[in-house]
Amino acid sequence: MTAVVAPRVGHLLGAPHHDGSALYVSTPTPHLGESVTVRVRVPVGLDEHGVHLRVVRDAEPRLSAARLVATTAQDRWYEAQVLVHNPVTSYRFLIDVPGGYRWLNGRGLFDREVSDAADFRLTVFEPAPAWMSRSLVYQIFPDRFARGITDKVLPDWAQAADWSDEPLASGHGVSTQLYGGDLPGVHAHLDHLVELGVGTVYLTPVFPARSNHRYDATSFDAVDPLLGGDAALADLSRAVHERGMRVLGDITTNHTGVGHDWFTAARADRSSEERAFYYWTHDEPGYVGWLEHSSLPKLDYSAPALVRRMISGPASVIGRWLAPPFALDGWRVDVANMTGRYADQDLTHEIARTVRATMAEINPDAVLVAEHFHDSGPDMTGDGWHASMNYAAFTRPVWSWVVDPDSAVPAVGLPTALPRRSGREMVAAMRDFDAVVPWKVMATQWNMLGSHDTPRLRTLVGSLAMVEVAAGLLFTYPGTPVLFAGDEIGARGTNGEHARVTMPWDDPERWDQATFDVFRALTALRSASDALCVGGLRWVVVEDDAVAYLRETPDESVLVLLARAPWAGARLPAELVPDGTVPRTLYGSAPLERSDAGWLLPGTGPGVHVWRVRDTALATDSSSARTADAAHR
Structure with missing residues (x-):
C-alpha cells in the first residue's frame, strides 16, 4: 500500500446529526402515549438561531421548540419531547x-423541502431480540457443507x-446435482464455527423435497431423511445450544413443492380442505406458481x-419446530415479500404479524x-418481520463499491454487468x-456480502485486500x-448456483487460511465493542x-x-478526541x-x-456538560 501525497479532503462533522441510537433517543420502544426525549447535536460553527422539532401526529405536522441543554467544545446539544401518539410516530428537525x-432527517441535512418518507421514526413495536445485534450469522447450505452419513x-x-x-x-441439473451433505456433517464441524466466532447458525431448508436447495418442500412434517431425519436436527440443535450459539430454520410460506402432500390432496379431490390452500386458474398448468414456475x-x-396449519399457533408448521426437541430460535422466511x-x-403484513405472534x-x-x-x-415498520435480508x-451498494473494475460478474437479477x-x-x-x-x-x-443466491465475494472483488x-x-x-x-476461506463462484461450492475440509488448495484469519479478527473486533454492535452511525468522510x-x-x-x-x-x-484520550488502534496498522x-x-x-x-461518557446534558449558553438562541 502506498500513501498519496495530496491535499486532504473535507469532513462531514460540521453537519447536525441525529439517529435512533441510545445517544440520541431516551426510549427506543415506548408505550403509546409516552413522551420520549430526543437529542440533536449541532456543530458550534453552524451559528444556528435555534432548533425546532417537527412531529407528525394523526397525519398533521406540529412544531415545538427544542431546548439547548449542553455546549461542548465541538457541539451544541438540543433536546425535545416526542409524544408517541401513534404506533408509528415520525419526526424531523428544523435547524434555523x-x-x-x-x-434534518434520516438522509441528512437539506436546504429545500423534503417529503416525510425519510423522517426519523419511533414505534411501539418490540425490536428483534437483543442477541441478534451481537451475533455473527453463518448461513449453511446443508448439501454442500459436510457429509456425516456415509451409507x-x-x-x-x-x-x-x-x-x-x-x-x-x-x-439442466442445476437443482438436482446432489453432493450428499447432511446435518450430522454440520454437527461434526461446529468447532470451526466456534473458532470463527459464529453466534447463530442459519440452515437453508431441511424439509424433504425434489431438489438440492429444498425450497420445493414435499412436506413440512419431517426433516429430509437424506439430511439425517428429525433426530439429526434435534441432535444438531442441542449441540449448537450447548456451545452458546443459536440455530435458525428456513421456511417457504409463499409456496410448496408440486409434490407436497397438501397439493397432492388438493389436485386429487376438489372438495378437500387443501383445495383452498392454492390459487387455481383456467390457464395451464391450472394453478398459480411462484414466478410462473409450475413446480412451486x-x-x-x-x-x-x-x-391454522401453516402459521398460527403452537401446532402449526411455524410453531412446532420452535418447540423441543428441535428448539429452533427463529425463521428466515423465503420470498417473504410475495407471501400473501x-x-x-x-x-403480507397480517401473515407476518401472525407468524411473529406464534413464535412469541x-x-x-x-x-x-x-x-x-x-x-x-x-414492509419493515417492525410489527411483523424483525428484519430483512x-x-x-447493504449488499448491492457495497458490491458496487468494492467490485473489481475488470469483473464480468453480472448484477444479480439484472441483464447487465455489475457497475463500479x-x-x-x-x-x-x-442512506x-x-x-x-x-x-x-x-x-x-441482515447485512451480507453474499448468499446462496449470489456470486461469491472473492470472485466479485478479485483479491484478499478487497475482501x-x-x-x-x-x-x-x-x-x-x-x-x-x-x-471465510475464499470460496469462489460466478452466480448463485455456481457459488454453492462444497466446504474443502480435506483440500488445502481450496482453503485460504489468510482469508479465515481476516474474518476471525473482524469478528473479534466487533464482539469486543458495544459501539460496533449497537452504536449509532455518523458519516465522517x-x-x-x-x-x-x-x-x-x-x-x-x-x-x-x-x-x-x-x-x-x-x-x-481536534475536538473529535476528548482531552486526555489517546486513540487506540483496534484494527489496521496505522x-x-x-x-x-x-x-x-x-x-x-x-x-x-x-x-x-x-471510552468515557459523552456529556450531552446540563448536569454533566459545560454550562449551556442559553443566550445563544
Missing part, C-alpha cells in the same frame, strides 16, 4: 440558520456429485385452514427475518434505503453481519475511494475508515496521528482502520 432554515441411498431425481466437483452454474404452487392465505400477495390480495407464544426470544431482494421499506441497503461506483454513490444508496425504516429495524437488518475492505464494512456497519459458509464513519454509544466512540484505493486522506477536528490542526486520516489503501476515540 441565517438566511433560512434546513431540515445413504440417493433418490431417483438426484445426480450424484463427488465432493470435489465444481457446481453447475446453469442449465403458490399458497393462498385467504383459507383459514391454511393459516397476488393480484388484488395483500395479506413458544419462544419470546425468537427472531423472524424476511427475504427481500429489493426495497423492503414498506438487506440486499438493497464511487463511495458517494454507495453511501447515498445506503436512501436505511432512512425509510425505523432505526431499531435498521440496527438489526478485507468489504468485510470491514460488514463487521462495523449497523446491523447483523451474515456470512455464507465458505466466504464520503469520497470516491474512501469512507469513514463514527459508531457511538453514550460511553464509546469508534472511528472506522475503509479505503478501496490510495486517496487524499483527511484532517478531522495510528490516528495528531497534527497542530487536528487528527489525520491516512491516505493509504486498500485497507481497513478502526480506532477507539472515546
Whole structure:
C-alpha cells in the first residue's frame, strides 16, 4: 500500500446529526402515549438561531421548540419531547440558520423541502431480540457443507456429485446435482464455527423435497431423511445450544413443492380442505406458481385452514419446530415479500404479524427475518418481520463499491454487468434505503456480502485486500453481519448456483487460511465493542475511494475508515478526541496521528482502520456538560 501525497479532503462533522441510537433517543420502544426525549447535536460553527422539532401526529405536522441543554467544545446539544401518539410516530428537525432554515432527517441535512418518507421514526413495536445485534450469522447450505452419513441411498431425481466437483452454474441439473451433505456433517464441524466466532447458525431448508436447495418442500412434517431425519436436527440443535450459539430454520410460506402432500390432496379431490390452500386458474398448468414456475404452487392465505396449519399457533408448521426437541430460535422466511400477495390480495403484513405472534407464544426470544431482494421499506415498520435480508441497503451498494473494475460478474437479477461506483454513490444508496425504516429495524437488518443466491465475494472483488475492505464494512456497519459458509476461506463462484461450492475440509488448495484469519479478527473486533454492535452511525468522510464513519454509544466512540484505493486522506477536528484520550488502534496498522490542526486520516489503501476515540461518557446534558449558553438562541 502506498500513501498519496495530496491535499486532504473535507469532513462531514460540521453537519447536525441525529439517529435512533441510545445517544440520541431516551426510549427506543415506548408505550403509546409516552413522551420520549430526543437529542440533536449541532456543530458550534453552524451559528444556528435555534432548533425546532417537527412531529407528525394523526397525519398533521406540529412544531415545538427544542431546548439547548449542553455546549461542548465541538457541539451544541438540543433536546425535545416526542409524544408517541401513534404506533408509528415520525419526526424531523428544523435547524434555523441565517438566511433560512434546513431540515434534518434520516438522509441528512437539506436546504429545500423534503417529503416525510425519510423522517426519523419511533414505534411501539418490540425490536428483534437483543442477541441478534451481537451475533455473527453463518448461513449453511446443508448439501454442500459436510457429509456425516456415509451409507445413504440417493433418490431417483438426484445426480450424484463427488465432493470435489465444481457446481453447475446453469442449465439442466442445476437443482438436482446432489453432493450428499447432511446435518450430522454440520454437527461434526461446529468447532470451526466456534473458532470463527459464529453466534447463530442459519440452515437453508431441511424439509424433504425434489431438489438440492429444498425450497420445493414435499412436506413440512419431517426433516429430509437424506439430511439425517428429525433426530439429526434435534441432535444438531442441542449441540449448537450447548456451545452458546443459536440455530435458525428456513421456511417457504409463499409456496410448496408440486409434490407436497397438501397439493397432492388438493389436485386429487376438489372438495378437500387443501383445495383452498392454492390459487387455481383456467390457464395451464391450472394453478398459480411462484414466478410462473409450475413446480412451486403458490399458497393462498385467504383459507383459514391454511393459516391454522401453516402459521398460527403452537401446532402449526411455524410453531412446532420452535418447540423441543428441535428448539429452533427463529425463521428466515423465503420470498417473504410475495407471501400473501397476488393480484388484488395483500395479506403480507397480517401473515407476518401472525407468524411473529406464534413464535412469541413458544419462544419470546425468537427472531423472524424476511427475504427481500429489493426495497423492503414498506414492509419493515417492525410489527411483523424483525428484519430483512438487506440486499438493497447493504449488499448491492457495497458490491458496487468494492467490485473489481475488470469483473464480468453480472448484477444479480439484472441483464447487465455489475457497475463500479464511487463511495458517494454507495453511501447515498445506503442512506436512501436505511432512512425509510425505523432505526431499531435498521440496527438489526441482515447485512451480507453474499448468499446462496449470489456470486461469491472473492470472485466479485478479485483479491484478499478487497475482501478485507468489504468485510470491514460488514463487521462495523449497523446491523447483523451474515456470512455464507465458505466466504471465510475464499470460496469462489460466478452466480448463485455456481457459488454453492462444497466446504474443502480435506483440500488445502481450496482453503485460504489468510482469508479465515481476516474474518476471525473482524469478528473479534466487533464482539469486543458495544459501539460496533449497537452504536449509532455518523458519516465522517464520503469520497470516491474512501469512507469513514463514527459508531457511538453514550460511553464509546469508534472511528472506522475503509479505503478501496490510495486517496487524499483527511484532517478531522481536534475536538473529535476528548482531552486526555489517546486513540487506540483496534484494527489496521496505522495510528490516528495528531497534527497542530487536528487528527489525520491516512491516505493509504486498500485497507481497513478502526480506532477507539472515546471510552468515557459523552456529556450531552446540563448536569454533566459545560454550562449551556442559553443566550445563544
